[in-house]
Structures are given as structure tokens and as C-alpha cells.
Amino acid sequence: MNTATLEVKISRKWEEAQGICAFEFTSGNGSALPPFSAGSHIDVHLPGGHIRQYSLCNNPNESNRYRIAVLRDADGRGGSKAIHDLVHEGDTLKISEPKNHFPLAHEAQSHLLLAGGIGITPILCMAERLHCAGETFEMHYCARSPQRTAFVSRIMSSELGKSVSIHFDDGEPEQKFNLSATLKQASEGAHLYVCGPRGFMDAVLAEARQQGWPEDRLHYEFFGAVVEQEVGDATFQVKLASSGLTVDVPPGCTVVEALAEKGVEVLTSCEQGVCGTCLTRVLEGQPDHRDSYLTDDEKAACDQFLPCCSRSKTPVLILDL
Numbered sequence: 645m646n647t648a649t650l651e652v653k654i655s656r657k658w659e660e661a662q663g664i665c666a667f668e669f670t671s672g673n674g675s676a677l678p679p680f681s682a683g684s685h686i687d688v689h690l691p692g693g694h695i696r697q698y699s700l701c702n703n704p705n706e707s708n709r710y711r712i713a714v715l716r717d718a719d720g721r722g723g724s725k726a727i728h729d730l731v732h733e734g735d736t737l738k739i740s741e742p743k744n745h746f747p748l749a750h751e752a753q754s755h756l757l758l759a760g761g762i763g764i765t766p767i768l769c770m771a772e773r774l775h776c777a778g779e780t781f782e783m784h785y786c787a788r789s790p791q792r793t794a795f796v797s798r799i800m801s802s803e804l805g806k807s808v809s810i811h812f813d814d815g816e817p818e819q820k821f822n823l824s825a826t827l828k829q830a831s832e833g834a835h836l837y838v839c840g841p842r843g844f845m846d847a848v849l850a851e852a853r854q855q856g857w858p859e860d861r862l863h864y865e866f867f868g869a870v871v872e873q874e875v876g877d878a879t880f881q882v883k884l885a886s887s888g889l890t891v892d893v894p895p896g897c898t899v900v901e902a903l904a905e906k907g908v909e910v911l912t913s914c915e916q917g918v919c920g921t922c923l924t925r926v927l928e929g930q931p932d933h934r935d936s937y938l939t940d941d942e943k944a945a946c947d948q949f950l951p952c953c954s955r956s957k958t959p960v961l962i963l964d965l
Contacts, residue, residue, distance in 0.1 A: 649689065649738040650677070655709070657733045661794040664762065665728050666701075666713040669739065676707040680742035682773035683766050683837075683865070686710065687740035687913050687921075691730040695913045696723035699766035699839075699865075700742060701795070704773055710739075713794050715762040745920060745937070746865040748773065752835040755781040756826070758848055760840020761788070766865060767839055768795055771804055780831070783808045786821050786844065823851050837863045859940070866918050866936040880956040884908065884965045885927055899951035899961075908965070910951055917953035924949060925964035930957040 656668035671677055685699045702711035717724045731737065748755070748770055755774055759767035764785055774781040783804075787793040789812055799808050811821040830836070836857060838848045845864055852862055877895040882902070884890075893902040900910050900922060913921035917935025931949035942948065951963075 649740060651736055652710070652739055654731060654733050654735045654737065657731070660713050662791045663716050664713055664792070664794045665716070666711060666794070667727070667731070669710040669737070670708060672736065677710060678741045679707060680704055681744050682748050682770040683746035684742040684744040685766070686712070686742055688727070689738040690723055690726040692722060692726050694723040694726050697914055697919050699769070701765040701769050704769065705776065713762065713765050746839070746863060749835045749863065750777070750779070753780070753833040754831040755779065756830045756834050756836045757781060757783040758836070758838040759783070759785045760844035761786070762794070763840030763844070764794055767837065768799070770837060771808065775804055775807070781807055784821055784826060785810045786840070787812055789814045823848060827852055827855050827857070835861045835863060839865050842866065877955065880958070881960045883960055883962045885962055886965060893955070898953060903951070912952050915952045917950045920950070922950055922952045924951050927962040927964055929961035931961065932957045
């Protein structure tokens with residue numbers, strides 16, 4: 645796994661909308677940054693030891709900068725507050741090279757892009773890429789109010805505005821987003837892309853599946869997830885194939901935490917089963933998947949899991965560690 649980091653300078657920081665700060669990263673010496681594709685994200689190393697994933701929201705044709713936008717979450721785990729309050733123009737940060745778990749399906753006949761709130765960040769990048777490529781797309785952007793809507797001027801002052809509809813929760817009834825109708829009216833063979841708060845995404849995906857959209861035409865990326873704990877959780881063991889070390893994992897403790905207590909470090913980032921950084925091969929046993937990263941088919945294969953959040957349905961999991 646590539647764990648290399650880049651050192652970048654905060655060349656700009658600005659308030660993009662109420663509660664949303666945007667940041668522009670450039671290399672310290674003015675050289676080009678590694679290329680990225682629409683839907684990519686970077687891991688950002690923040691003050692206080694936080695590492696968080698943020699989608700790149702500038703045009704992928706730009707090689708001199710990366711841009712992200714971050715919603716301040718007062719009830720979050722500290723990452724958004726750290727970047728809002730402790731990161732300033734002129735500072736330097738470490739980031740990962742771009743990764744893409746949410747790519748465009750360029751072979752699709754058309755594309756339907758749905759963004760909820762801060763989920764606009766990867767969706768806007770996708771829209772700009774599709775426009776540059778001359779591909780057919782339609783985009784809907786749902787937000788609470790105009791004051792909380794990022795990138796409005798950027799969208800509406802460009803050619804994108806012809807393909808984008810913006811919907812406000814506090815607006816007139818006739819402009820509100822009609823999910824069912826939008827999905828029903830999509831072009832035949834269209835691919836759906838959705839990003840935003842968990843409730844928004846769950847509603848979109850549930851409606852799409854109810855309408856019979858095939859799974860291979862549904863593309864999504866979760867920003868964060870709630871790690872599930874269940875009343876019936878029991879202690880299980882993980883065994884490391886390389887050394888034979890066997891470790892108990894009691895209820896309320898993750899595999900990553902149990903291994904760390906024995907001096908075995910597993911590289912993690914989001915710690916919520918979203919980013920895939922800690923993905924680990926399972927050689928024997930049946931994982932109890934609680935992540936938002938693996939597809940249903942990948943979970944059914946039972947040959948890998950995310951130890952930051954998932955558990956075991958069998959007494960022992962043998963891991964390729």
C-alpha cells in the first residue's frame with residue numbers, strides 16, 4: 645500500500661458558503677502536483693493527529709493546485725473543526741496522493757449526478773469533467789438554503805448552468821427536488837452518481853433500487869459513517885497468519901484497537917469503514933461487515949474486511965497479517 649505523503653502549502657483559504665471553508669493547496673516550489681481524475685479524494689493530515697478524506701473539487705485538468713471544501717461539523721470527531729480553526733493561509737500540511745474510489749463510468753450513454761449539501765465537492769468535479777469531454781449529463785444539487793450552498797456562482801456563471809438544477813429545502817414548493825420523478829425520467833442506460841449526507845444518499849439509493857436500477861449503474865461515496873455496535877456482539881479472536889499471534893476482540897473494541905494493544909499496527913485513516921485504507925485479506929472465517937466501502941459482492945466473498953469497524957460471525961478470523 646502506498647503511504648507516501650506530499651507537503652503542500654495552503655495558498656488560499658476562504659469562506660465558500662455559511663459553515664463551509666474552501667482551501668487551495670499548491671506545491672511549495674510551484675511544481676505540478678500528481679494528476680487526478682474526477683471523483684478523487686486526498687487524505688489530509690491535520691493538527692491534532694487527525695487524518696481526514698476530502699474530495700477534490702477543482703477541474704482535473706488543473707495540475708498546479710488541489711481544491712477542497714469542508715463543512716464545519718460541530719458534532720463531528722474533530723477533523724472539520726481542526727481544519728476550519730487551526731489551518732490558515734501560508735501553512736503547510738501533509739496530504740496523500742489522490743485516490744479514486746468513485747470514478748466516472750465514461751462508457752455510459754449518459755450520467756445523472758445528484759449532490760446533497762457538501763456532497764457537491766466530487767459531483768461538481770465530475771460535472772466539469774463530463775462537460776469538457778462533451779458527454780451527456782444532468783446534475784441536481786440539493787441544499788438547505790442559498791446561504792449554505794457552495795459554488796453557486798462557479799456553476800451558474802459557466803456552461804455548466806445549462807445542465808444543473810439547484811434545489812433549496814427552504815425554497816418554493818415548485819423548485820424542490822422530486823427524487824422519484826428525476827430517476828424515472830433519466831435517459832435509458834444512464835449511470836447514477838450520488839454523494840452527500842447519509843440520509844440523502846440512503847434515500848436516493850433506495851428509490852433507485854426500488855425502480856429497478858441495476859447495481860452496476862449506481863455509483864456512490866460516503867463521507868462518513870456511524871460504526872454500528874450491536875447488543876449481541878460477542879468476543880471473537882483474530883489470528884495473524886504470519887506469526888500465529890491470536891488476539892481477543894471483546895465487544896466495544898475494534899480489531900485495530902485489539903491488535904494495537906499487542907503492538908501490531910494496522911494503517912488506518914477514517915476509522916469509520918469509509919476509505920478502505922485498512923482493508924485486510926481474510927484467509928479463514930466469516931467477517932461481519934459493518935463498513936460503507938465494500939460492495940455487496942465483495943462482502944459476500946468473505947475474503948477481505950475492514951478491521952477498523954467490522955467484526956466476525958465466526959469464533960476466529962485468520963488474517964493475512
